[in-house]
Amino acid sequence: MTGEFEHRHGFPPGTNQVRPADHDDQAAAHTLAQVTPTPADLVTFYESIGDLTWEDVGNGYFLDTAGDLLLRLQEYGVVDLGTDKRSHGLAIGSNGGGLIYVAGSSTR
Secondary structure: OOOOHHHHHOOOOOOEEEEEOOHHHHHHHHHHHHHOOOOHHHHHHHHHEEEEEEOOOOOOEEEOOHHHHHHHHHHHOOEEEOOOOOEEEEEEEEOOOOOEEEEEOOOO
């Protein structure tokens, strides 16, 4: 995925990693499931994956830890999805170029 990176940007790609979840990550994932309508697939993801950083793939892909989601939830709450303000989600990461990734329930 980063084979052309250095040629295009003039410097080598950074470290891209998927960090396995540790006990604290798994506990935070279970807490998320209890305090929010967190999608089950996201909880399952966070039981295995602590965080993901692909800083040099495209603009980058960054998925935050479940603990960071809990802190953001305490500080800012859930985000509205769509204009009807009836659907909500959790901001789970970004692409490093200004887009925010949000996970939410497909039901209303």
